[in-house]
Amino acid sequence: MIFSAPRFVVVDDRDHHLLAITRTFQLLGTPCMGIRYDPAEELKQDHFKGVRCLFMDLHLVDGQASTDQRRHYGLIASILEDNISRNGGPFILVVWTEHEHLSAELRDYLDQNIDAEKPHARPLAVLSLAKEKFINVGDGSIADPEELKQAVHDAVVANPQIAALLGWEADVLLAAGDTLAELLKLVPAAERVSASFPGALDTILSRLAREAVGRPNVEVNHRTAITTALAPILADRVLNQEVSAETAELWKKAVTRHNDDSLKDASNQEAGCVNRMLHVAVPGSETILATDWGAVVELSEDIWNSDDQLRQVFDGTRLELLEEEFKIKAADHERCRPYLVRVGAACDYAQKRRGPLTYLLGLEIPADLKRSASAPAAEWKSPALVLDGTQSPFRLHVNVRFSLSRPAGACEAWKIRYRLREQLLMLLLSHSNGYTSRPGIVQLPSK
Incomplete structure (x- = not known):
């Protein structure tokens, strides 16, 4: 997909209003997509995938206000539920009305009535602007575009947290452009002609991919290989961008509670959601293979439910593993689930060396579960994790003494649960290496 979804989207039921508003944004140098609302036609979800500011007429039905505002509010709610992408990110809803109390009513309506299963469809803020100030509602002629730009800016900046996040996204887009520009500088000037440019760029991309993940792994996923090479450059440019005094001041207003002693410690639920975002990749949002470094896969039920097979693989029965190794009481056995974590040497993974892959035995244990005894030295545990907002937090406990090689x-066909990102995986590997290589030291008793 080489075309980016629009960040500014306008939905209106009148063609001349729609044309005037989109032209106003274009005169400001801001790409904006206009969508004419027709009750007889479905809107296209692709048009809303990247929306950050959604402008919508408050009265899309009949084009005018009525005493039954809930009818209009309900229509807007259904449009949001049907079209806002689950993975699209936050957005602001700006409604055209000169009556601010109506936008407040709409905000309350959406807070209470948007489908609880679709929280992504709920806007971060509902703002109001009077359309009459910016265009002639009669003939669609444009007033001063700068006035609309300033009005939108002032409305967004009124919430510094929202403004800072939207600004951060714009900074990332700018940094991505800078990264691509730096990449293209590697092409010699003599080869920057139509006939030679593609081949020269192919050479550079191929070299980057091979150095980033190792020659054998490039074929597995070419895009991932290039991303692995470019991501550190992109991150460095985002972190070290020169920002204006206005932007720096905006971030100061957006982040104010970091030194607040009264700020309560995060609950396991809150911490688990943050840790999932930072340290865990889940299927659907990212491509994960069962053979990927750090992949967490389900242990076959055939093995877990057979003491004979468990003895062959892990030298212990299910009861022995749960109670003697993981210290789980009999009453809590069914609350815990076994998984395997793909580990191994980074160089072997990068070079796709021949040989069986190593997996360590892990157990997902609810964060609130009390175990029968202290964990053994061989055990590593993750921070609290929550894969989705509906489940209780858990920790992944891995005993590095129990490994399986295949x-x-x-x-390849093993069912994937998630993947530990590299930072968390390295903690597990460090614990494993420290445990397996620890020296045996005989100490004399102190006098």
Whole structure:
């Protein structure tokens, strides 16, 4: 997909209003997509995938106000539920009305009536602007575009947290452009002609990919290989961008509670959601293979439910593993689920060396579960994790003494739970290396 979804989207039922508003944004140098609302036609979800500011006429039905405002509010709610992307990110809803109390009523209506299963469809803020100030509602002629730009800016900046996040996204887009520009500088000037440019760029991309993930792994996922090479450059440019005094001041207003002693510690639920975002990749949002470094896969039920097979693989029965190794009381056995975590040497993974893949035995244990005894030294545990907002927080406990090795081809069909991102995976690997290589030291008793 080489075309980016629009960040500014306008929905209106009148063609001349729609044309005037979109032209106003274009005169400001801001790409804006106009969508004419027709009750007889479905809106296209793709048009809303990247929306950050959604401008919508408050009265899309009949084009005028009525005593039954809930009818109009309900229509807007259904449009949001049907079209806002679950993975699209936050957006602001700006409604055209000169009556601010109506936008407040709409905000309350959306807070209470948007489908609880679709929280992504709920706007971060509902703002109001009077359309009459910016265009002639009679003939659609444009007033001063700068006035609309300033009005939108002032409305957004009134909430510094929202303004800062939208500004951050714009900074990332700018940094991405800078990163691509730096990449293209590697192409010699003599080869920047139509006939030579593609081949020269292919050479550079191929070299980057091979150095980033190792020659054998490029074929697995070419895009991931290039992203691995460019991501550190992009992150550095985002972190070290020169920002204006206005932007710096905006961030100071947006982040104010970091030194607040009264700010309560995060609950396991809150911490689990944050840790999932930072340290865990889940299927659907990212491509994950069962053979990926850090992949957490389900242990086969055939193995877990067979003491004979468990003895062959882990030298212990299910009861022995749960109670003697993971210290789980009999009453809590069913609350815990076994998983395997793909580990191994980073160089072997990068170079796709021949040999069986190594997985460590792990157990997802609810964060509130009390175990029968202290954990053994061989055990590593993750921070609290929550994969989705509906489940209770848990921790992944991994005992590095229990490993399983299989050829890559035998693992490809294993069911994936999630993948530990590299920072968290390295903590597990560090614990494993420290445990398996610890020296045995005989100490004399102190006198």
